[in-house]
Amino acid sequence: MKKKEKKKKLTAEQITAQEFTNVLNIQNNSLYTRDGYVIGYIKILPVSVGLLSQREKETLVKQLTAELSVEKEPFHFLAISRPVxxxxxxxxxxxxxxxxxxxxxxxxxxxxxxxxxxxxxxxxIVERQFFFYFSMKAAEDVERDLKKRISEFAEHFEAVGIKTEILKDQDIVRLCNLVNNPAVVSIEDEMTDASIPILKGVI
Missing domain, CATH: 1.10.12 (Lyase 2-enoyl-coa Hydratase; Chain  A, domain 2)
Known part of the structure; x- marks a missing residue:
């Protein structure tokens, strides 16, 4: 009886990484979750804003804001720090x-x-990496719809000269490691004091 109870306890403790992170599979440039969603990712490639004048920076911000203002569907933004x-x-x-x-x-x-x-x-030496990701409920032809959604979203950045990259299977695996694997996480020292943000010129 004791052996049987011990065996059950060990089985309950041996939860897999996929179950812990809600990952069922990664294939076809998408991540499939255990709760029935399909997720696709794009990476925003680095932009050398230091080479731009103040006017060029303002123009870029206005153009990108105008491009993204037409978006009606939800999307997710992810910023990750990692050693170069x-x-x-x-x-x-x-x-x-x-x-x-x-x-x-x-x-x-x-x-x-x-x-x-x-x-x-x-x-x-730490670099900041930026990603957008999109999730859709698993259904027939969801991969095609998701690919179209990602491609259309990437066009907003391409239109203002910012390059993007749709993550492939191996890239998604690396991203999951950056988010969930403590061995590759870069810890940053930042001030986290509570404060109330105030828009300049409002008060």
């Missing part, structure tokens, strides 16, 4: 170091690689 992937740059420096015979250049590349490694392991 410095591995491609490190590999590039390693290749350059192996190709050169100049001892001074080799030493400079070695020191630069050390500095980049310190930044990487110290989580000092």
């Amino acid at each position: 992937d410095m591995q491609p740059l490190l590999e590039s420096y390693a290749h350059l170091r192996n190709e050169t015979s100049d001892p001074y250049r080799r030493e400079l590349l070695r020191k630069e690689m050390e500095n980049l490694s310190d930044f990487t392991f110290g989580d000092e």
Whole structure:
């Protein structure tokens, strides 16, 4: 009797990651939830606003606001911080170091690689990633309707020169890791004091 009770307890405790995160499956560039929804994602690619003048920034904001003002259906916004992937740059420096015979250049590349490694392991370089996602109740042809919805939404950003990317299966898996996996979460120190926002010029 005790063995049987113990077996039941272990079975109840062995909940899978999919059940915990409400993920049933990821396929066809969509995430399928256990409660019967299909979700698609788009990523907003980085924009170098620092290269724009103040007038250009204001124009961009007005254009994007006008584009999104026509949206009547709900959508979700997601902003995630993660350490910058410095591995491609490190590999590039390693290749350059192996190709050169100049001892001074080799030493400079070695020191630069050390500095980049310190930044990487110290989580000092963090990038902000932005996503929009859309959910629809699972039904016949829902994948087609969802794809159309995402494509039409992405056109708002493309119209003002902001590039987007529809997430594929592997990209969605990485995004789930960023949101749900503590091993890859980047913790930011931010002030969270309670405050009441006031619009400038109202008071």
